[in-house]
Amino acid sequence: MLFSRKIPFWVLLVGFVSGLAGQDTAPQDLLRATGEPGKPGGRLVFAERSEPKTLNPVTAVDRPSRDVIRCMIGDLIHINRYTQKTESALAKSWTMSKDGKRFTLQLRRGIRFSDGQPFDADDVVFSFKVYLDEKVHSPQRDLLLISDQPIAVEKLDTYAVRFTFPAPYAAAERVFDSLAILPRHLLEKDYNEGKINQTWNLNITPEKIAGLGPFRLKQFVPGERLVLERNPYYWKIDTKGQKLPYLDELAFLFVPSQDAEAIRFQAGDTQMISGLSAENFAVLSKEQQSRNYKLQDAGPGLEFNFLFFNLNDDIESRLPQVARHQKWFRDVRFRRAVSLAIDRAAIVRLVYQGHGAALASQVAPGNKLWINSALPVPQHSVAEARQLLQSAGFSWNKDGGLMDREGMPVEFSILVTSSNAQRQKMAVLVQDDLKQLGMKVSVAAMEFRSTLDRILQSHDYDATLMGAADTDADPNPEMPVMMSNGTNHVWHLGEKKPATPWEAEIDQLMQKQLITMDHQQRKKLFDRVQEIVAQELPIVCLASPNILVGAREGLGNFRPAVIENYVLWNVDELFWRASGGIR
Amino acid sequence: MKKTRRLSLALWCLAGIYLSVICAGFVAPYSFEVQDRLHPFVPPAKIHFFDSSGKFHLRPFVYAVRSSDENPMEYQEDHATRYPIAFFTRGDEYQLLGVFHSQRHLLGVNGPVRIYLLGSDGFGRDQLSRLLYGGRISLLAGLLAAIFSVTLGLLLGSIAGFYGGRLDDLIMRVADLFIVVPWFYLLVAIRAVLPLQMEPAATFLLVIVVIGVVGWGRPGRLVRGVVLSARERNYVLAARGFGASGNYLLRRHILPSTWGVVLTQMAVLIPQFILAEVVLSFLGLGIGEPVPSWGNMLAYAQQYHVLVSYWWMLLPGLAPIPVFFAYHVLADSLHARLQSVS
Numbered sequence: 011m012l013f014s015r016k017i018p019f020w021v022l023l024v025g026f027v028s029g030l031a032g033q034d035t036a037p038q039d040l041l042r043a044t045g046e047p048g049k050p051g052g053r054l055v056f057a058e059r060s061e062p063k064t065l066n067p068v069t070a071v072d073r074p075s076r077d078v079i080r081c082m083i084g085d086l087i088h089i090n091r092y093t094q095k096t097e098s099a100l101a102k103s104w105t106m107s108k109d110g111k112r113f114t115l116q117l118r119r120g121i122r123f124s125d126g127q128p129f130d131a132d133d134v135v136f137s138f139k140v141y142l143d144e145k146v147h148s149p150q151r152d153l154l155l156i157s158d159q160p161i162a163v164e165k166l167d168t169y170a171v172r173f174t175f176p177a178p179y180a181a182a183e184r185v186f187d188s189l190a191i192l193p194r195h196l197l198e199k200d201y202n203e204g205k206i207n208q209t210w211n212l213n214i215t216p217e218k219i220a221g222l223g224p225f226r227l228k229q230f231v232p233g234e235r236l237v238l239e240r241n242p243y244y245w246k247i248d249t250k251g252q253k254l255p256y257l258d259e260l261a262f263l264f265v266p267s268q269d270a271e272a273i274r275f276q277a278g279d280t281q282m283i284s285g286l287s288a289e290n291f292a293v294l295s296k297e298q299q300s301r302n303y304k305l306q307d308a309g310p311g312l313e314f315n316f317l318f319f320n321l322n323d324d325i326e327s328r329l330p331q332v333a334r335h336q337k338w339f340r341d342v343r344f345r346r347a348v349s350l351a352i353d354r355a356a357i358v359r360l361v362y363q364g365h366g367a368a369l370a371s372q373v374a375p376g377n378k379l380w381i382n383s384a385l386p387v388p389q390h391s392v393a394e395a396r397q398l399l400q401s402a403g404f405s406w407n408k409d410g411g412l413m414d415r416e417g418m419p420v421e422f423s424i425l426v427t428s429s430n431a432q433r434q435k436m437a438v439l440v441q442d443d444l445k446q447l448g449m450k451v452s453v454a455a456m457e458f459r460s461t462l463d464r465i466l467q468s469h470d471y472d473a474t475l476m477g478a479a480d481t482d483a484d485p486n487p488e489m490p491v492m493m494s495n496g497t498n499h500v501w502h503l504g505e506k507k508p509a510t511p512w513e514a515e516i517d518q519l520m521q522k523q524l525i526t527m528d529h530q531q532r533k534k535l536f537d538r539v540q541e542i543v544a545q546e547l548p549i550v551c552l553a554s555p556n557i558l559v560g561a562r563e564g565l566g567n568f569r570p571a572v573i574e575n576y577v578l579w580n581v582d583e584l585f586w587r588a589s590g591g592i593r
Numbered sequence: 594m595k596k597t598r599r600l601s602l603a604l605w606c607l608a609g610i611y612l613s614v615i616c617a618g619f620v621a622p623y624s625f626e627v628q629d630r631l632h633p634f635v636p637p638a639k640i641h642f643f644d645s646s647g648k649f650h651l652r653p654f655v656y657a658v659r660s661s662d663e664n665p666m667e668y669q670e671d672h673a674t675r676y677p678i679a680f681f682t683r684g685d686e687y688q689l690l691g692v693f694h695s696q697r698h699l700l701g702v703n704g705p706v707r708i709y710l711l712g713s714d715g716f717g718r719d720q721l722s723r724l725l726y727g728g729r730i731s732l733l734a735g736l737l738a739a740i741f742s743v744t745l746g747l748l749l750g751s752i753a754g755f756y757g758g759r760l761d762d763l764i765m766r767v768a769d770l771f772i773v774v775p776w777f778y779l780l781v782a783i784r785a786v787l788p789l790q791m792e793p794a795a796t797f798l799l800v801i802v803v804i805g806v807v808g809w810g811r812p813g814r815l816v817r818g819v820v821l822s823a824r825e826r827n828y829v830l831a832a833r834g835f836g837a838s839g840n841y842l843l844r845r846h847i848l849p850s851t852w853g854v855v856l857t858q859m860a861v862l863i864p865q866f867i868l869a870e871v872v873l874s875f876l877g878l879g880i881g882e883p884v885p886s887w888g889n890m891l892a893y894a895q896q897y898h899v900l901v902s903y904w905w906m907l908l909p910g911l912a913p914i915p916v917f918f919a920y921h922v923l924a925d926s927l928h929a930r931l932q933s934v935s
Binding site: 059175269272273287290291292293331353356359362363431435437438439441442452453454455460 | 626628630633662664665715716717784788791792793877881882883896897898899901902
């Protein structure tokens with residue numbers, strides 16, 4: 011009895027000493043961050059629109075979960091949100107074989123998880139085994155399939171791994187961004203028992219969760235806040251050799267709406283905000299001086315708002331009314347007329363109060379590397395639109411109402427989500443624009459879930475106004491949208507083969523850019539994709555909002571980016587200047 | 594005497610309000626849906642008698658307003674040109690009482706500017722015009738729904754009260770059911786199963802029918818009570834003794850005794866149902882854009898920036914107050930009269 015009580019103590023002590031020794035003596039490949047050197051201490055509070063659903067990087071899909079998890083994890087190769095280029099993270103260096111298929115990574119040595127356990131190639135191999143496991147249903151799996159074949163991972167030695175792609179893969183290193191490396195020592199048991207999906211939920215105690223990110227879990231108060239604390243084992247230092255992150259604590263408050271988020275920031279309850287609407291930006295900017303914060307327009311982002319028509323072909327018998335309307339929607343001249351009649355400048359002015367940009371294609375101006383700048387934004391012209399409709403056989407009755415060839419009045423509805431006031435406003439503007447063409451459009455605002463159900467499941471809608479934001483500037487994440495058999499090919503889901511020649515061409519171009527290594531060549535291919543989208547208008551792209559953000563005065567290294575997660579991407583480098591008042 | 598004056602004041606007030614919303618096309622300076630996209634959220638126009646040089650003008654006038662590109666929602670008056678307010682101006686075409694087409698409006702300004710007496714909304718639509726047209730929807734919906742529900746209540750209540758027995762039990766249990774049904778969930782459910790594309794007129798009718806059907810329980814119970822007591826009155830028993838049929842008794846003796854209750858109920862229910870329509874549209878379950886109703890206009894004030902920056906967007910919330918007040922006085926006076934008669 012006595013004996014057994016003593017043993018754990020000795021083990022602990024030995025573990026502690028050897029742990030310390032390991033930290034001091036083993037060579038550590040720390041990464042030197044380039045930001046302004048700051049001073050440690052302080053707390054930062056940020057608001058999320060809802061509670062994270064999980065802390066499990068394998069299953070997280072919602073924005074709050076991803077935001078929180080990103081502060082707690084490390085990835086192998088990271089996309090710098092500011093430059094939009096890749097940079098070294100847990101992988102110190104990497105080489106690509108000549109055939110573009112084998113990718114070898116050297117990992118950083120002497121790195122530890124936030125619970126103090128060492129990190130090595132086994133953790134990498136384990137992580138990818140989990141992501142690629144079909145039974146786990148990880149959302150990341152799709153990204154790791156190249157032409158339906160999974161990427162293969164093997165361990166070369168303790169600090170080297172090799173990824174083998176089934177086909178040459180352009181921008182291979184971008185795949186690794188935000189793919190969390192999981193601690194094998196904590197999760198392997200759960201994985202083997204098939205419980206990896208249920209683990210790391212919000213009830214977890216902080217000791218049972220660990221990552222390679224700048225922060226680790228401290229406390230979760232349901233419905234109120236989640237607090238992270240500094241990870242003492244983090245692997246980055248600043249130019250002066252100080253350990254990152256600077257902040258002691260990072261707290262997430264849960265607020266119910268965009269407006270509440272703005273109010274809490276204005277009141278000083280939170281110290282940083284992103285995703286401000288243009289209207290709230292205007293309201294808040296009036297009190298910048300007196301309330302001691304600074305707002306910033308970070309410029310055009312990647313979010314794009316677009317209108318698309320229901321081109322699904324499985325509704326003929328189920329929904330005859332919608333199917334009848336599809337006669338118009340399938341005619342590209344009809345879609346072009348709609349596009350020409352929409353006053354995009356008015357959308358930017360009225361919805362975004364000037365903090366936005368009109369769009370020519372699905373690539374928003376925030377994506378500087380990939381936008382096809384040769385494409386002009388369609389000039390608002392009702393006259394030209396009417397000509398197009400006339401050439402397509404449409405006519406007008408004596409009240410000015412538009413009729414098709416068979417004398418049926420052109421009336422349809424636009425579906426929008428009721429939770430997004432800006433998109434609803436956009437829909438009312440489009441409604442009024444299309445009235446100039448004699449189209450009778452009604453706006454149907456529905457709750458988010460029902461909207462999504464109609465688009466993805468029942469296909470019971472005429473047209474929809476939606477917004478989407480790519481998480482990466484690269485074209486590869488657009489594959490599921492652009493490919494005719496893609497899971498997010500929203501305007502026409504479940505195409506067995508491309509329904510139109512131009513969809514076939516997009517398929518070819520997207521496939522080709524996937525295996526083209528040269529950036530210039532890839533850009534040319536993707537430029538052509540954008541050109542086709544602008545010509546054939548499967549989606550009528552409207553406008554893109556600028557990223558509007560704000561922070562309390564005195565927050566050092568505050569450099570908002572236009573890619574998700576806009577202000578938190580360099581959270582490890584954020585610090586409070588003395589004058590800013592440490593909280 | 595004083596009571597009569599109050600009653601007639603309330604009636605005149607209501608008549609004026611209803612007349613102006615029925616003739617919204619004429620009274621409103623503009624159409625409810627024309628967007629002036631360069632002038633969103635313009636504050637209510639300042640009406641001047643003195644121009645910028647201090648000279649007095651007998652005819653009131655307004656100045657054009659402009660905003661800068663940096664602050665698109667901050668407007669400055671441009672003192673270069675005066676625009677006198679004119680009566681019977683030509684403007685957007687409208688239909689009066691569903692028959693006459695006209696372009697004449699009660700007042701407006703001539704020239705390339707628009708006068709926003711109560712400001713403009715986020716699309717640059719005239720708030721006053723929308724308030725008048727919106728009143729048409731909200732007030733008429735309340736009135737028609739009340740007529741519908743009281744008629745239903747009268748019919749079912751008198752049947753239940755007059756015939757009694759099992760029929761009475763059945764009808765009254767159904768009435769109880771309608772009183773306790775959570776109508777809000779019912780409406781959400783109804784909206785979910787209806788097609789996306791609905792004509793404003795169809796939505797309007799639907800709202801009336803739903804509010805009316807849900808609301809018949811209370812007047813139904815009241816009418817039943819009155820009928821039940823009237824049935825036992827001596828003159829009714831006497832008429833029955835002389836062999837009068839059930840129909841005759843209902844028509845000649847019993848229903849007339851319910852008029853008092855019916856009228857008071859109407860005066861109480863109309864404001865309730867106006868409010869119901871406002872709430873429905875506010876929640877996006879009523880009539881949809883671009884057709885205004887006080888509810889869907891008020892919905893914009895849910896947004897923080899509207900609430901703190903543009904006070905005139907809250908006016909649709911104040912508009913029902915005089916209407917409700919007048920109905921309240923009306924119900925009160927009717928009630929007092931009835932009591933004095935009986």
